[in-house]
Amino acid sequence: MTALNPQQLLQRRVYRLTFGMVVACFAAFSLDFPLANLILVLAAKFLTIPAAPSVKGLMVLVLSLIVMPLLFSGFVMLFGFEPQIMIVMLSLLLIWFYYLGTEQKFVLLSTFGIIFLVLISFFGVLNGVAVTVLTENLMKASLIALIVYVVAHIFFPEPQQDFQLPASPYSEFVRTLIAVKSVIVLMPLLVFYLYFLPSHALLVLIFSAMFLMQVSTKESLKALKLYFIVNIVSALFAIITYELFVMIPSLAYLLLFMATLGVYFGREIFVGSKLGKVYAGAITGYLVLFSGLALSNDNSIDTKSWDRLVQILFACSYIVIVAHSLERWLFRRWKERYGHRLNLTKAN
Template sequence: MSPEQLLKQRVYRLTFGMVVACYAAFTLDFPLSNLILVLAAKFLTVPAAPSLKGLLVLVISLIIMPLLFSAFVMLFGFEPQIMVIMLSLILMWFYYLGTEQKFVLLATFGIVFLVLISFFGVLNGVAVTALTENLIKATFIALLIYIIAHTFFPEKRQDFQLPASPYSEFARALIAIKSVIVLLPLLLFYLYFLPSHALLVLIFSAMFLMQVSTKESLKALKLYFIVNIVSAIFAIATYELFVMIPSLIYLMLFMATVGIYFGREIFIGSKLGKVYAGAIAGYLVLFSGLALSNDNSIDTKSWDRLIQILFACSYIVIVAHSLERWLFRRWKTKFADRLGLNESA
């Protein structure tokens, strides 16, 4: 298979998966069905044939993580001080994992699941069990779509070695600490003040921070900020069009167009591939969450989500860059011998 044929195969596979996941998300009537579209698209942005070991690890993590988080909320949900400490430690662990490319997918799902379950635990501890069941159901359907997409659009299995993290263990720990310092005030604000549709904004923000947590230059942060805000505007504009043309066929054709265009950008090997992969996930989180919400007033308030996302992402960029400039730059001088790059990077 030539490079051009391989590129087409991957683009068609992503597009097929997004269309099927869109149909499933909008026809299966259960809470969190919108995550089918988000998770299936996220799985399919990984340019590699699935292995039995990889699928097994993914299945176990997608079952074990929600169950553990559910138990965590049931234990500490009524003790906010303890819950915040535990939440910070778990978030730190996931952001630490996210600094190594082979764990990015697992870390992203872990953060999304943690935010979902902990948020609902604060709102309604009784609903956590039902939420966990629906979360596991959505992930199983997304995995099934992922396997079917690879069955129809296969590629030769090969040793696909992701590059090792360019950061030392100490540097990865500092990046994780910085990420939690940035995200925790935002998380606490939304947990305790509960503005409308805070969950969508929190998930979008947590995924955005996963992208920018290892970016140090202001230029890189600006690029990620602009691309993600454009994806949020695109998501709300898509939703407004869907309100005017509430047709599933139209929506599936639209998703096919998105898959073809962004798939090529993601898999062609350009420097912006990772940015587009992150942005499309944020786009799908916001759009699917808006479109499948039970809130009848969402049409008039959808642009409020954009204002909240603009505020949250601006906060993340400003605070992350400020910490890098005023605190972590000093730490780099103080701990220079422990912050070296890996030789393999």
């Protein structure tokens, strides 16, 4: 393939994301099976990575999409009926994923690992018998999303290059500390929703877990506020566009709208600005909530959609306040005590 100048490369990446979102949206709304909405969420998440897929990367994705749901399903079948044991195991798995998420090359794996874990754990508590069916649907949605991702790259390819994501700027000790802090913040929220509001908590849980991954490495209140505002705006936007979709239930209108989103967000994500990651997280959060609402079988979902926004506002506010408080009051003391081990950059 001939080399592309920066403007051509940006244009191709925007078109690829837009094409993938439109095709994934059509598949999600045309195929009738539970969790079909994740086709759109995962395909968009895959396509926010600005690089041509490698054989090794595709193999890792395929193995992850097949092996992880099976492992989590077995985990829930073993511990789902022993809540105390399940909570401990769930915490350990979440620590591992948030640890991986502090390094860019593992962000994708960590993101849908957390989504899978929350989904399967939720249904394990709600209905252990349904876990097997859930796992099958989850794997189906994931593989369709992966096919959309590959097809989008076939139609809108870019030159293969030695694309090396930067290594984590944190030492292993700091990464572990960040992961522990993330789980300390998330677990009370997770336990509360899993055991007290199982009928309409799933979207809020996934949205909150993904939001926490964005803010887990941010220490300044200014950065936390930025992520909080952007994610709440994306949630509000998801509710509004869902209400419009209810008034105009046309698939053609929805596909046109997704194309518009793809063009706008694609430019913001791939242009190379500092806010690219914020926009990538925002569009994923938006798609989680919008697609989950639009494809839900709950007849009362229209009346509950704004209730979900209130819950997301509460959950994200809780995450920002507790994460900042922990950083300020607990981890600052840990930094003083373990200052010799908390180098923010790895030793060469």
